[in-house]
Amino acid sequence: MAITLLNPSGLPEIDVYRQVSVASGSKLVFVAGQVAWDDKGVTVGEGDLAAQVERCYLNVATALAEAGASLSDLAKLTVYVVDWTPDKMPQLLEGIARATAALGETPVPPATLIGVAALDVPEHLVEVEATAVID
Secondary structure, eight states, rough: OOEEOOOOOOOOOOOTOOOOEEEEEEEEEEEEOOOOETSSOOOOSSSOOHHHHHHHHHHHHHHHHHHTOOOOGGGEEEEEEEEEOGGHHHHHHHHHHHHHHTOOOOOSOOOOEEEEESSSSTTOOOEEEEEEEOO
8 A cells, every 4th residue: 555644643643534644656646626516517415514525525536546546545635615613523524424434435644624715616615635646
């Protein structure tokens, strides 16, 4: 496997991700920010953050698979959430849990959560971009 995930001593251990990703593979996979579109470009889960997070993660997995990668190859995730407030965390985690249950994998690479004013269209509440490394 090209990715080793670590939680260094001296940094807090976070349940939903690891603090460090060490990549030893030779092929980088960059996935553009994925929003809650189905394969026809229709927004899934309008107004439902958990449903949109789930769809974003499923779309990331689809994009990775096309490149010969999977969630276990993720080196880094960046999650953009419209009008982020900490009280939205349970919905975010619910969406991730539903996606990982559907996919049978739990991605825990280093992740950054960024609150934004808006995304590409008003219906989108979240966008997830990913970087993976494979041999």
